[in-house]
Amino acid sequence: MAKSGQRKGGSGAGGVRVERSTKNDVTLVGAESLSTIADPVLRKDIQSAISRFASIFGGVSERVIKIADFQVLPSDFHGALAVQYEGGKSQNYIRGIYLNKDFWTDKKTVNRRIKEWYDMGWFVRTSNPTRHIVMHELAHAKWSRLKSSRSARNARKEVTKLYRQWRRKERPGWGDYAKKNVDEFFAEGLSKHALGSGDRYTRRLVKILKENNL
Numbered sequence: 004m005a006k007s008g009q010r011k012g013g014s015g016a017g018g019v020r021v022e023r024s025t026k027n028d029v030t031l032v033g034a035e036s037l038s039t040i041a042d043p044v045l046r047k048d049i050q051s052a053i054s055r056f057a058s059i060f061g062g063v064s065e066r067v068i069k070i071a072d073f074q075v076l077p078s079d080f081h082g083a084l085a086v087q088y089e090g091g092k093s094q095n096y097i098r099g100i101y102l103n104k105d106f107w108t109d110k111k112t113v114n115r116r117i118k119e120w121y122d123m124g125w126f127v128r129t130s131n132p133t134r135h136i137v138m139h140e141l142a143h144a145k146w147s148r149l150k151s152s153r154s155a156r157n158a159r160k161e162v163t164k165l166y167r168q169w170r171r172k173e174r175p176g177w178g179d180y181a182k183k184n185v186d187e188f189f190a191e192g193l194s195k196h197a198l199g200s201g202d203r204y205t206r207r208l209v210k211i212l213k214e215n216n217l
């Protein structure tokens with residue numbers, strides 16, 4: 004899940020800090036700090052995912068990670084667990100990873116939801132569903148940096164080429180979601196590498212990043 008585009012909208016209302024961003028049909032309202040999540044186990048898991056991502060893939064490109072109200076998004080977003088959003092110009096620019104408040108209440112709820120997707124063959128199955136989603140979105144943020152960076156030109160080409168090779172056959176252990184596009188392939192690939200079982204494709208992804216100092 005990743006969204007990017009232009010942003011319109013304002014912030015602040017009635018003494019309550021509200022963040023709001025709008026891109027055509029995408030609206031994010033009521034973004035709050037992760038510290039407002041009541042379940043300490045879930046909070047800890049999110050933090051572990053962030054530090055683990057940084058230690059394996061060399062740095063986190065996105066430090067804005069919040070929970071937000073997805074009920075205000077178009078209905079096809081209500082069931083989404085998270086989005087990585089980026090867009091807007093100058094002072095209206097907003098970017099971040101937003102976790103859906105409806106699900107990110109406690110670890111059990113998040114896990115239940117993701118396990119449904121595992122059972123449907125939708126996502127790569129990993130040892131830790133909660134960390135999976137956080138890492139998936141962090142990977143989107145990283146890929147999005149690579150897409151806009153000149154020095155990452157070579158890496159982009161190599162990742163895209165790898166995606167095309169991978170796409171040619173059924174790949175056991177990978178879910179259907181990674182087939183959607185190179186963005187989802189990259190996000191699921193890094194998650195699979197960190198939490199599931201690395202294979203020659205995930206190892207190649209990591210190697211491309213290392214070889215290009217990214």
Ligand SMILES: [Zn+2]
Nearest residue numbers: 004005187190
């Ligand atoms: Zn995604």
